[in-house]
Amino acid sequence: MSALPVRRFDVIVVGAGGSGMRASLQLAEAGLSVAVLSKVFPTRSHTVAAQGGIGASLGNMSEDSWLWHMFDTIKGSDWLGDQDAIEFMCRMAPKVVYELEHFGMPFDRNPDGTIYQRPFGGHSANFGEKPVQRACAAADRTGHAMLHTLYQRNVRARTQFFVEWMALDLVRAADGEVLGVVAYEMETGEVMILQAKATVFATGGAGRIFAASTNAFINTGDGLGMAARAGIPLEDMEFWQFHPTGVAGAGVLITEGVRGEGGILLNGNGERFMERYAPNLKDLASRDVVSRSMDQEIKEGRGCGPNKDHVLLKLDHLGPEVINKRLPSIREIAIKFANVDPIREPIPVVPTIHYMMGGIPTNIHGEVVAPRDGNPSAVVPGFYAVGECSCVSVHGANRLGTNSLVDLLVFGRSAGEHIVAQRLDRRPHRELPRDAGETALARLARIDANAGGESTAAIARDLRDTMQAHCGVFRNHELLTAGVAKVLEIEQRAQAVVLKDKSRTFNTARVEALELDNLVETAKATVVSAAARRESRGAQARSDFPARNDAEWLKHTLWYREGNRLDYKPVNLKPLSVEAFPPKARTY
Amino acid sequence: MKFRIYRYDPEADAAPRLQEYDIPLDPHDRMLLDALVRIKSIDETLAFRRSCREGVCGSDAMNINGRNGLACTTNLRELKEPVELRPLPGLPVIRDLIVDMSQFFKQYHSIRPYLVNDTPPPEKERLQSPEDREELDGLYECILCACCSTACPSFWWNPDKFVGPAGLLQAYRFVADSRDLGVNARLDDLEDPYRLFRCHSIMNCADVCPKGLNPNKAIARIKDLLVKRAV
Numbered sequence: 001m002s003a004l005p006v007r008r009f010d011v012i013v014v015g016a017g018g019s020g021m022r023a024s025l026q027l028a029e030a031g032l033s034v035a036v037l038s039k040v041f042p043t044r045s046h047t048v049a050a051q052g053g054i055g056a057s058l059g060n061m062s063e064d065s066w067l068w069h070m071f072d073t074i075k076g077s078d079w080l081g082d083q084d085a086i087e088f089m090c091r092m093a094p095k096v097v098y099e100l101e102h103f104g105m106p107f108d109r110n111p112d113g114t115i116y117q118r119p120f121g122g123h124s125a126n127f128g129e130k131p132v133q134r135a136c137a138a139a140d141r142t143g144h145a146m147l148h149t150l151y152q153r154n155v156r157a158r159t160q161f162f163v164e165w166m167a168l169d170l171v172r173a174a175d176g177e178v179l180g181v182v183a184y185e186m187e188t189g190e191v192m193i194l195q196a197k198a199t200v201f202a203t204g205g206a207g208r209i210f211a212a213s214t215n216a217f218i219n220t221g222d223g224l225g226m227a228a229r230a231g232i233p234l235e236d237m238e239f240w241q242f243h244p245t246g247v248a249g250a251g252v253l254i255t256e257g258v259r260g261e262g263g264i265l266l267n268g269n270g271e272r273f274m275e276r277y278a279p280n281l282k283d284l285a286s287r288d289v290v291s292r293s294m295d296q297e298i299k300e301g302r303g304c305g306p307n308k309d310h311v312l313l314k315l316d317h318l319g320p321e322v323i324n325k326r327l328p329s330i331r332e333i334a335i336k337f338a339n340v341d342p343i344r345e346p347i348p349v350v351p352t353i354h355y356m357m358g359g360i361p362t363n364i365h366g367e368v369v370a371p372r373d374g375n376p377s378a379v380v381p382g383f384y385a386v387g388e389c390s391c392v393s394v395h396g397a398n399r400l401g402t403n404s405l406v407d408l409l410v411f412g413r414s415a416g417e418h419i420v421a422q423r424l425d426r427r428p429h430r431e432l433p434r435d436a437g438e439t440a441l442a443r444l445a446r447i448d449a450n451a452g453g454e455s456t457a458a459i460a461r462d463l464r465d466t467m468q469a470h471c472g473v474f475r476n477h478e479l480l481t482a483g484v485a486k487v488l489e490i491e492q493r494a495q496a497v498v499l500k501d502k503s504r505t506f507n508t509a510r511v512e513a514l515e516l517d518n519l520v521e522t523a524k525a526t527v528v529s530a531a532a533r534r535e536s537r538g539a540q541a542r543s544d545f546p547a548r549n550d551a552e553w554l555k556h557t558l559w560y561r562e563g564n565r566l567d568y569k570p571v572n573l574k575p576l577s578v579e580a581f582p583p584k585a586r587t588y
Numbered sequence: 589m590k591f592r593i594y595r596y597d598p599e600a601d602a603a604p605r606l607q608e609y610d611i612p613l614d615p616h617d618r619m620l621l622d623a624l625v626r627i628k629s630i631d632e633t634l635a636f637r638r639s640c641r642e643g644v645c646g647s648d649a650m651n652i653n654g655r656n657g658l659a660c661t662t663n664l665r666e667l668k669e670p671v672e673l674r675p676l677p678g679l680p681v682i683r684d685l686i687v688d689m690s691q692f693f694k695q696y697h698s699i700r701p702y703l704v705n706d707t708p709p710p711e712k713e714r715l716q717s718p719e720d721r722e723e724l725d726g727l728y729e730c731i732l733c734a735c736c737s738t739a740c741p742s743f744w745w746n747p748d749k750f751v752g753p754a755g756l757l758q759a760y761r762f763v764a765d766s767r768d769l770g771v772n773a774r775l776d777d778l779e780d781p782y783r784l785f786r787c788h789s790i791m792n793c794a795d796v797c798p799k800g801l802n803p804n805k806a807i808a809r810i811k812d813l814l815v816k817r818a819v
Binding site: 040041043044045046048049058097098101102103104106107108109110111112113114115138141144145148152153155156187216217218249250252253329332333336337455456457458499500501503504505506507508509512 | 597598599600616618628629632633635636637638639640641642643644645646647661663682683684686689693697700701702703705709711712713714715716717718720721724728729731732762765767768
């Protein structure tokens with residue numbers, strides 16, 4: 001066995017964003033020994049950047065129901081979402097929002113003291129009839145308020161955090177059970193095995209595989225890379241959400257809540273073009289629809305600015321009072337990153353990579369599942385995944401705004417509950433396999449030993465530019481096949497990445513080199529899955545296959561790192577208790 | 589653009605030094621963080637923290653031309669050259685621009701930074717009027733970047749005993765919350781010559797807060813409540 005030091009816990013949670021801390025809270029309050037690892041101090045996790053709201057049918061503003069929320073989510077997913085998981089999430093949503101309020105979340109309030117809710121894209125009353133106010137908001141800082149509240153509650157529960165630790169690879173037994181992770185402490189450069197009876201991945205997204213992204217620097221797909229290297233498939237990785245309103249040139253997010261509060265999109269002719277593309281919900285159609293419409297306007301020469309390369313988000317008509325009360329951070333961002341004060345001028349925006357619908361396949365308990373012996377969803381013992389790194393799948397081919405935060409709460413809690421029910425405290429730790437930690441040590445050794453290759457920065461830049469050019473809003477066969485070839489070539493260069501700085505203390509260059517491996521796995525999964533899917537569905541828009549093709553493609557993609565192989569599994573069209581929503585044409 | 593950056597690698601340097609960089613910027617480089625990322629692409633040994641790059645995660649606080657701020661929301665055009673970058677003052681340096689924030693977080697944790705309300709929660713939300721909710725504005729938005737506490741001489745002298753502006757701002761965030769039932773215990777805990785009363789209202793905290801918050805005002809409110817309680 002490797003000589004690595006070992007520390008043992010009942011449960012390890014990798015990632016301290018919304019889903020990780022919702023899970024750890026459940027575990028710590030149940031008295032389990034739980035360690036949460038995070039590359040950054042917990043309140044710096046990317047959940048902090050979520051702005052608009054948490055989707056839950058509280059009905060505080062007008063009548064609402066979880067069934068309408070469920071329908072909207074299924075339609076938003078372009079019928080690729082699993083209906084059992086979607087029912088589970090939408091039914092549970094009000095409960096987890098009330099809990100969060102009880103934890104101290106500073107939600108905005110209505111005059112009657114209830115939680116304020118705003119309209120959001122794709123959310124409707126009565127199965128698509130008219131927009132509904134379902135997004136529970138704390139101004140335009142909902143993610144910040146939620147993440148801090150969850151951290152605070154974890155402080156109360158005395159959860160143990162390993163701050164500025166990076167998980168490198170999974171430890172698996174010969175029979176496949178996950179026994180923990182190998183982790184790297186940034187401050188000291190120490191490597192250690194953290195052993196657990198259950199390991200929860202809550203590692204977040206991977207938007208940094210693209211050049212223009214709303215995502216934080218830390219969103220490098222670490223959980224996806226680790227899972228892929230351990231032989232676990234990644235599901236539906238071709239589906240990446242372009243958020244319609246990233247600040248042009250800067251990538252910084254402008255919440256859909258701006259349009260929820262009444263903001264509108266204008267093209268170069270000053271026309272409210274969404275009326276043409278989505279006559280009913282207009283600017284509040286789902287994100288894939290709005291992003292494609294914007295791209296179309298720009299491509300057809302109706303963009304704004306000297307290069308006609310963006311459109312405008314107008315909100316001055318809302319008045320300073322609404323903007324300062326409901327959208328204060330948006331004003332701050334627009335002034336700082338776009339040089340415009342939205343009280344007077346519109347904000348230049350472009351569709352910008354925002355969210356990964358795919359991820360590590362799981363069931364509604366957060367248990368990781370993979371095909372085995374004819375069962376497409378066999379549980380991988382000891383392994384859970386929640387939040388953006390997972391694919392349960394509630395978002396299918398396109399996520400609705402506000403459904404990410406509710407996903408974090410519902411499935412973070414659900415995984416926590418499921419683990420608590422296992423009574424892990426009564427079970428001993430298994431013996432670690434002889435080769436535990438070797439994958440991670442080999443990666444560290446390779447990076448330290450390489451000579452003559454390129455820097456992380458140069459390789460990562462080419463990867464991001466390649467993904468941006470070959471996996472954009474509209475895709476086609478030529479772009480995607482060339483993209484696959486380029487990404488595979490970049491993978492070779494990444495294998496030879498050179499680390500000049502060999503120091504141990506807080507060596508962020510080494511961290512970035514380790515992250516590069518994860519970016520590469522995520523990019524490969526994305527471009528290979530996208531090239532194979534010959535249809536348009538949700539966020540995958542193929543100009544050469546413009547229609548959805550349910551007969552051949554109503555199925556989930558599974559990508560395996562080994563041999564760059566693809567497999568597929570059926571979509572679950574059967575809800576838990578209600579009647580199914582069969583696929584139909586999708587118009588807004 | 590010219591920079592002078594504080595460098596210290598405990599494995600290689602006997603003492604900290606200032607390193608000069610003169611780097612060509614890209615027209616898209618807007619914020620100081622863009623320049624730092626560019627410098628790192630040339631010299632990967634430079635260590636600093638960063639994440640959201642939009643002023644909401646609080647990772648990249650540093651001392652910029654003598655003043656604490658966030659690299660990601662500091663516009664390069666507003667900076668005098670050479671731009672001098674140092675780690676946040678008063679905390680132990682781990683490496684380059686990275687400081688050990690344990691003492692800062694220890695103080696934050698000491699104020700019981702969570703809602704105290706042990707009454708059984710209702711089935712739905714606890715009600716709060718919009719006016720009561722407004723009391724939290726200017727408090728809950730803190731990003732724990734430590735710009736304020738590390739600009740405060742009282743915190744430099746007594747980081748182990750004085751809660752500091754960031755911790756006190758959060759203490760008041762819970763005192764001011766109509767749902768919190770722990771106000772008296774919170775005030776008892778702060779009624780201490782060091783924990784609260786080392787604040788001498790020199791206002792550095794409000795001056796440097798990148799989110800425009802005013803810890804000094806929150807501290808004054810806590811002091812008012814203590815006075816009121818005493819009479």
